[in-house]
Amino acid sequence: MKAKNIKNVLVLLFIVTVVFFAWKSVEASVPGWTVSGSGNVMGLKDAINLAWILLSAFLVFNMQAGFAFLGVGFLKKKNTLNYLAMSFLDFCVGGFVFWILGFGVMYGGSYLSAGLEKGNSFIGYSGFFLNGEAYNASTSAIWLFQVMFAITSCAIFAGAITERFKFTSHLIYSAFICGILYPVFGHWVWGGGWLGNLPFGEGMKDFAGSGVVHGLGGLVAFMGARMVGPRFGKYNPDGTPNSFPGHNLTYVVIGTLILIFGWFGFNAGSSLAVTEFRVAMIATNTFLSAISGALSVLVASYFRTRVSDITLVCNGALAGCVAITASGAYVPPWAAVIIGIIAGFILKASLFWVEFKLRIDDPVGAISVHGANGLWGLLSVGVFADGTYMGVKGLITGSGWQLLAQFIGCVTLIAWTLSLGYLVFYLLRRTFGLRVPLKEESRGIDIYEHGMSCYND
């Protein structure tokens, strides 16, 4: 019955799409395509920035391999295929919906490129389907870069709710993230919306998405993990948690390395231009913050436990990456180091708080890595920005206005994500259900949902 509902929705969606295509195809035969000469200096500038955007988009796409490795390494063998399927298909579904709906909502009205003219401070409404005016090189380059960001949010979410979440509900939720939740907030910050134009400081600034991508993904993960409940056996009757060791920690380390590799594109690509020389600073800060996050976690935990917990170190590096994502363009290298060190401490505190106090079960630590440090990243702009880029000035220059703008951004992000996130999880629980049956969970989801095991001898 439920599956039938999905089917109907999908079939309906498909028919609508095809009809839309058929109608649009007439228009498409006279598209708004312009071939730029590039035999002159301005044409070359466009060409090099186009190359930069595309190559960065490819690197960000490759983070999917990083998320897949990282996540699957943390899990039990019997549920790995389920996570891999979620991780693979959420970007397929999310990317598809972002093409149909999300991109137009997010960048409509931003005037960032042709075909993105319609929109207001709260929502955009042009550029859907990359059709009509939006069918051109510049707009599609931006689309490709942005869709990779949208699907990153889904990947973050997938890690926190794995090993007990329903596959179909995950795909529906991914469609919701990429179609509504992410694009609307993104529009407010990046698409010409009200947050980016706040009258404090230079308006809320989130350079590459500490808040828009990671904070949002981490907060959705928080809400999702809370509502689906902990994995069977995670908490003892007295409320103390059990630790489930990952089945392959090589994957965790490799996944982290691939993620950092992609993060260079994520952060430095967000300038959308390599003729903006600040990109060099951004890439450097990203690396410095990553290693500082790893080292701060190592030092802090080693002197307590006398063992070097490499999975914690990996998450520390990622926490550093998340935190610098908003501020990398605005701060000097020494500040990137301090931001990374603090990110490590926030990670440790948040991991403890989520697992032991709130008793929320997050198998890969996504809530703490992306959620808590996403918020810290937003605030770090208001603290460490030194005024050398775009005029953004933080506390270290003696001005508190930017920090106020960042704080408003944090509050808005939390309110928007948790409230809308709750609503949709609630609706999903009442209709499709959030959780696999206990039988599947205890015997392994792979066989039931995917018809095979991940590993076979």
Added chain:
Amino acid sequence: MKAKNIKNVLVLLFIVTVVFFAWKSVEASVPGWTVSGSGNVMGLKDAINLAWILLSAFLVFNMQAGFAFLGVGFLKKKNTLNYLAMSFLDFCVGGFVFWILGFGVMYGGSYLSAGLEKGNSFIGYSGFFLNGEAYNASTSAIWLFQVMFAITSCAIFAGAITERFKFTSHLIYSAFICGILYPVFGHWVWGGGWLGNLPFGEGMKDFAGSGVVHGLGGLVAFMGARMVGPRFGKYNPDGTPNSFPGHNLTYVVIGTLILIFGWFGFNAGSSLAVTEFRVAMIATNTFLSAISGALSVLVASYFRTRVSDITLVCNGALAGCVAITASGAYVPPWAAVIIGIIAGFILKASLFWVEFKLRIDDPVGAISVHGANGLWGLLSVGVFADGTYMGVKGLITGSGWQLLAQFIGCVTLIAWTLSLGYLVFYLLRRTFGLRVPLKEESRGIDIYEHGMSCYND
């Protein structure tokens, strides 16, 4: 005796090469190298396009890691090392032969760069060894990009014939593919040959190699898998197939992701210029077609079996990539989605047809992913090209001439590949043999051919 033959051939080849080098080295001390100023606009244009070609070539090389992961995941543990060795060494052998012979055959007469002047409509004959006039930056950049394409054909082939093919025969066949089979057909389409100059439409168009690379690789795989026969135990006496589960499906998913990452370079790099702004469209279409292929397979199979077969979904994404490879430059985004959706259905039909009707054993599905969808990709140009790029107009613009050219290309590809492929497999079977002894196959090839196991505790 047979090994001695190989040895003699290799030693002979080596001696000839060294003598050739010694002779050419005199010439090389006064090479045709020109350092371009690049202090002016045209020099900068060359520089940025050089960067684009090289970076794309690096990405396409990385697809080797994707093919290795994907293939090995589908296999039984006892044959993994054999596949990895094939997969690694076929690109070494193929690349070497492409340097000596293939490149000159393929691009001689194309006038694409210095040193490629000699050739006719059927075959090229200049640029061998990248020596003489061909020893310059521009020609070697093109060589590097093209050699990555040539070795991709070998990688496709390796997947279909693994777990029973002889190691030495595989290497010989790879040399044949990169030296003759691929370059000659490639010359016809891309090197200034007769297919690219057909008097219908704009001549046969295969933007990045749906046919030249993937179709050819898939059709060779078809012929190879047919002639070597199915793996022991694959078919029951009554002709029904058994399914052999892959030993590590994590590798399959990761491999697919790495392949898509590389495919961006494969398709968008094939413009050989980022000053050709259409590259943005190509990259976008590649992603859209990949996710559409995955989703179409998911939807189609889920409603039949109620399980989400992730290996099928991965192959669906790759089928979408293959299909858009020829047409990505010429079609609008909505068409890329439709091309991907159809690719998914073709994949499913072909998998069924190959395994159940033809009873050909293809462990990784290479015939259906690359062969069947390579042909579909060629045809899709004739259907969906909207006339906005290079004047290529498909059925949707009301013209059928381009489709005719594409159809001729398909027929030629099938005839060339299957006939020559058959001939060489036949010769190999009569000399070195195609198949490992049954004892090796049933106990695992790794120990016999490589002296060790892939996994050791």
Added chain:
Amino acid sequence: MKAKNIKNVLVLLFIVTVVFFAWKSVEASVPGWTVSGSGNVMGLKDAINLAWILLSAFLVFNMQAGFAFLGVGFLKKKNTLNYLAMSFLDFCVGGFVFWILGFGVMYGGSYLSAGLEKGNSFIGYSGFFLNGEAYNASTSAIWLFQVMFAITSCAIFAGAITERFKFTSHLIYSAFICGILYPVFGHWVWGGGWLGNLPFGEGMKDFAGSGVVHGLGGLVAFMGARMVGPRFGKYNPDGTPNSFPGHNLTYVVIGTLILIFGWFGFNAGSSLAVTEFRVAMIATNTFLSAISGALSVLVASYFRTRVSDITLVCNGALAGCVAITASGAYVPPWAAVIIGIIAGFILKASLFWVEFKLRIDDPVGAISVHGANGLWGLLSVGVFADGTYMGVKGLITGSGWQLLAQFIGCVTLIAWTLSLGYLVFYLLRRTFGLRVPLKEESRGIDIYEHGMSCYND
């Protein structure tokens, strides 16, 4: 007690750093940052070269994933997490120290970019912390590229001493490599020092670091593996070695592929400019030498043992990469092939010599791949450079002066690395100790040092 010492050192370092930051932050609020117009030809030239440097740096970073895969595949399961932790944290520690100290030592006085003015022929002393004048786009781009090289040295070292080296000592040694050992020698060759200005030929030339990075890393590995001694059970009482099979050879092959992928950035990026069209030649030579190294090892070993040892083939490809790293820019393609073929033979000879004659235990073969072939790479410049780039002329042009310069470079490298390396290993052995207790080694280091196993069911 010992751990307490580390703690004190770290805390002290941290305090000093923070105080330094606080003091510098005043300065940082008026940084030497210049936004370049890039609306003109020179600005565009800077932009495209900036993109080239950054993307190459990202590729070189990704080699860490390659080293992690390669190394871990060669090991026993029980020590994998230890190696992964070493491999991950040595780049964190090394990168941090390179930021504080190493970069200023290496490039101070090179005038390569703003803020690098102070230094002499033996040592540099400006650019520390990327602060003051060094806080600008150009300098930080160079820093990012160079830090990836520094940490590569550590990764090479980690492979040779794994499965018995102390974790803390490894991190201290990594700090020493990236802070002193590597930067001082690097300064001599690349930072304006005396080796690069030798009055023979064009001065010692090491284009991308056959000697500076790989030779140095390999020689340190030699000294480290010698002083820590072989793994328990590696040598029988009669001195014959036992072979320990790697636990997952899939990782070895994939790691090799990822390393070659990164090597393109390593070598072609070392021009620091894509407007220097020679980069195309460099990338092509890198690929040719890699496949030639693999094939030469295959042919040489196959006819002796009748099995194709894929791990040896992988190391052959890497040996080819190492050897061409110094000479790739100066030699024609045919010479790259010969350099690769010779690299394969050197690899085999060195592996035999190290394992059977010197009885040094090198689990991954780093000494032979990087050390022996690093030296060969340096010499190959003096043999095969054909005078078409930067006027560097080797023996094949009839001049022996360049070879003399290269030879002096080799001798200096060996003397510097082995003497200083010995000194520091000696000090470490007397203080922290080099080796884990026998109990840990025989039962597996992972549990003791990292509190968990890498693989859990």
